Amino acid sequence: MYASFLDHHVHSSFSWDSESPLETLAEVARKVGVGGFVVTDHLEFDKTDPGFGYYGYEAAREAWEEIQDVTPDLKIRFGAEVTHQEKHLHAIRDFLHAHRYHWVIGSAHYVGHEEISTYVARVEGEGIPLEECLGGYFATCLKAVESNLYDCLGHLDFPKRYSRLGPSLTGAFWLQHYRRTILDTLTACLDMGVFLEVNTGTYRVGFDEPYPGWAILEAYREMGGREVVLSSDAHRPEDLGTAFSVVVKELAKRGLSIRNGVV
Template sequence: MDRQILWDCHMHSSFSADSDTPMEVMIHRAVETGLQGITFTEHLDPDYPVTPDNLDFSLNIPAYKEKLAELSDIYKDKIQVRFGIELGLQMHLGEYFDSLLSQTPFDFVIGSSHLVHGYDPYYPEFFEGRKEFLCYMEYFESILENISAYDGFDVYGHIDYVVRYGPNRNREYSYGRYKDILDEILKKLISMGKGIELNTGGYHYGLGEPNPCTAVIRRYRELGGEIITIGADAHTPDKIACAFDKAASVLEACGFRYYTIFKDRKPEFISL
């Protein structure tokens, strides 16, 4: 299969609380899809509040590492499988994450904001009785708080994650409307030497855009950003490499001639 992007660097399996798919099923589908490599980025969200569906966002890292190593060896002639993690950042978790990462040899670390001062926008309670604009602003402000408190990640995940779940989703959202704070986030990440991701989850959530949206990706490049990974944020096999043709077009339109993958926490740049 012809595809300009041959690595999916954001995916989950049943080691993550919000996926029921065995890791081997995800790998098998990635092979069928024609990818050269994938990076699992299982969720770890310490101090995640009790949810209506009782999800537990802790992570059994030894079991995850062992299973990935086993399957990576089994599939080594068909696909590269790398060891990543998606950290749910909160301001008080820096020491915990530093200790974890000093002990565990991940290839890749995504830092993401899932909680906004104790609430996950995935659940409607975050928006109840509040103006959508202010909810989105609070989310972006929490990103700035998180990256000011902790810098141990490689790229920041799905910067406008919040718009997947707002009452109007991205109907009234644009880069221009939140330009000042989005620019502040992007400039801070660039100054820290961190990247962003183009998360194609926005397409399979029906937004018609990736997360972050194309205008934010373009602005990141205009400001001098160079590190950008691609991931479908798949929790089920049918979403692996979702809309990667569109992702390649977005990157090119925004001035990129390459995308990034990570091994041993070091970026590798691959031409489109």
């Protein structure tokens, strides 16, 4: 399909919430027709996170080295997805400086001490409008970019996945209510050379747009953004490359092109 593109966000069995063997991921990559993928297993720094302590760098790196030998036709790169939390900034920095990766995604998965899915369910249950209580989430995205620790910002506008409103809650809503922080985040991406991820995981749960939504991507284009990286956030092998063909066309219509963030 798109042999030159890599899927830049794929979880393997080194993530606490995935059982995908690298061999199977490689098979699916061939079938889907992408040029390869980046393994971005969860790397957690908060003791309360269910993934804390699960990931082992040495074992993950070794598995990646081994898969190289049997996949000369694919480009498979070694990365990680870090949950960005300001309170763990120093620990994250120390770890990333001491370990080698081709590609590190910084993502916000929490609001305060609550994981986003729990948080959104709670506030909606309490009748608090989402336009009033997700400032902390978007502020963390901005901080992640400004930290200068990551190659890429993961799934901006991620909370939409967990709202009762479902796929009717698009990027336009977030841009309307959190405009200042979102535009500051996009500016920071452009100024600092941090890639914006176009994450198609949304298409597996009924959305017709990626994270971030079209309205945000259009704003990015208007600000001078030209390139994005493409990712599926697959936690199961069959999810690698989700909706890439649709999204590539939609991005082209909006004047955005796809780039590989790793060589």
